[in-house]
Amino acid sequence: MKKVSMAVIRxxxxxxxxxxxxxxxDIRRISSKELSRLTGFTASQIRQDLNNxxxxxxxxxxxxxEGLHVELGKILGLNKSYKTVLIGAGNLGQAIANYKGFEDAGFNxxxxxxxxxKMIGLRIKDIEIGDVDDLEEFVKENDIEIGIICTPKYGSQDIADRLAKCGVKGIWNFAPADLKVPEGVTVENxxxxxxxxxxxxxxxxxxxx
Amino acid sequence: MKKVSMAVIRxxxxxxxxxxxxxxxDIRRISSKELSRLTGFTASQIRQDLNNxxxxxxxxxxxxxEGLHVELGKILGLNKSYKTVLIGAGNLGQAIANYKGFEDAGFNxxxxxxxxxKMIGLRIKDIEIGDVDDLEEFVKENDIEIGIICTPKYGSQDIADRLAKCGVKGIWNFAPADLKVPEGVTVENxxxxxxxxxxxxxxxxxxxx
Incomplete structure (x- = not known):
């Protein structure tokens, strides 16, 4: 498959x-013209994007x-589920942990x-907040694929390093920092x-x- | 000033x-080369961006x-403060209301x-959650400039319409919807x-x- 630009991907x-x-x-069929009116992108843009x-x-x-929905879901990697952990259980971390769209889309x-x-031992959504010192062990034992970083800026790079070291391939980063990660690890900010x-x-x- | 692309703006x-x-x-002076190493953008990109x-x-x-920081702050409109309201006091809304970077940057x-x-009358950060029926009155009385929409998808367009109607010029939208707004109103998703x-x-x- 040819290289697709980030603009298309987004x-x-x-x-x-x-x-x-x-x-x-319950709409089963749509023209690219109608899809254009709906999304605000031109019909030719939509055709080009999908032709990739x-x-x-x-x-x-x-x-x-329905067919296009299924195909796009596969392209986006949404036809499987992902095992995730979240680090930083402050206000934002709690909100993300409770975010409905997240679990629904297969991100467990x-x-x-x-x-x-003060946070360790409390529960969010039936998950007991663990000590971050136990992060590596947990990630390895549970084959975690995605780490969600909701820590402050300071400390976020350290967490990213530790996640990458024990095999996490994807990082969803909410910390106001640009994380440096080894090749093969993807960060979405x-x-x-x-x-x-x-x-x-x-x-x-x-x-x- | 010439039209600047969204890629530069971001x-x-x-x-x-x-x-x-x-x-x-406490670093007072930096070359575009060092800035490049820091940010990951090329030195020529940085020079071009700033030359706009x-x-x-x-x-x-x-x-x-320090000089560049002050100038960029002005360019970004951060040399003033903004009056904001938030609609939708669920998990995400609460996290955004409590978000530190927000108040610090002059967004009040x-x-x-x-x-x-069940939410109305509770307090977040010393602010009593109001009934959304009173939104328009509050916005007008307080000259609100920015509305933060943290509602579910359904209802978000209605809130955007109502905010725009009573003079709000900026919407920070967390609802998974592309809001339609009149000209002169800016939505950032x-x-x-x-x-x-x-x-x-x-x-x-x-x-x-």
Whole structure:
């Protein structure tokens, strides 16, 4: 398969979400024109994006919603489940642990860890918060594939190092830091401050118009 | 000022964060080469990005960290404070309301609203959760500039409509929906599922290598 750009990759989950919504509304077939109106991307963009992964649409018919949903799910790696742990059980960590969309999509949270003695032993969603000192043992014993880092900036690189060392291949990082990881490990960042500052930038630009 | 691409805009908060860290470490001067090593962007990319806003560096000297930090802060609209409200006081809403980076950067949370009678009247950070029916009145009385939507997908468009109608210019949206807003209103999305699905896509690609 040819190399697909990050811009295309980031549109795939969006298509997937719209297809999920169409299915919920029992819509079985959609043209790229209708999909364009729905998503805000041009029909030709959508066709191009999907053509990276094989031809899904049929001339004069459009897309079979269910079929495309299944295929996109496979492309996104959502046809399997993932074993995950979360590190940092503060407000944000708790919210992510409780986040519904997460479990529903096959991301199973098996462990939660913190270094704060006041947090250790408490329960979130029936999971007892463990001591972060026991992270490695847990990750290895449970074949954890994804680590979710919800710690403050300081300490986040150390956690990433430790996760990578015991075989974790994916990191979903909420700490405001750019983590350095060995080849073969993927980091996906949710940098809340950067998102917020982008908003304030755009607000300012709009006000100056 | 010329039109700046979203790719550049999204790098600005990253530069700003790195400059903040340099200041914390009492580093006063940095070359674009060092900045490149730090941020992972090429020196020429950094120079080009910053040149969109005027020339900040000096040949042979590099950048004055504090000066550039102040200027970038202004460019990002962080030299003022913002009045905000949050709608949807579930787990994620509570985490965002308690998020430290938020208040520190001048985003003042004045009101929190929910429609769940069990939530109304409870307190988060000394703010009593109000009935979402009172949203418009509060927004107008307090000249709210930014609304933070932490509701489920259903209902998020309605909240966006109502915020826009009473003059809110910026929406920080955590609901898994693409909100439609009138011209002059800016939406910045944090779509957690899309981020997570991007991670699973990249994990899958890496595994197939």
């Amino acid at each position: 549109r795939l989950p969006k298509y997937f979400r719209y297809l999920s919504e169409l299915l919920e509304n 992964f094989g031809g899904f649409g049929q001339q004069g018919y459009g897309y079979n919603v 949270l098996l462990g939660i860890f913190d270094k704060n003695p 949710v940098h809340l401050n950067e998102s917020l500052f982008t908003l304030s930038y755009l607000l300012k630009q709009n006000a100056e118009k | 790098r600005l908060p990253k530069y700003f964060r790195y400059l903040s860290e340099l200041l914390e470490n 806003f005027g020339g900040f560096g000096q040949q042979g000297y590099g950048y004055n960290v 949370l004045l009101g929190i609203f929910d429609k769940n009678p 944090v779509h957690l599922n899309e981020s997570l699905f991007t991670l699973s896509y990249l994990l899958k690609q890496n595994a197939e290598k």
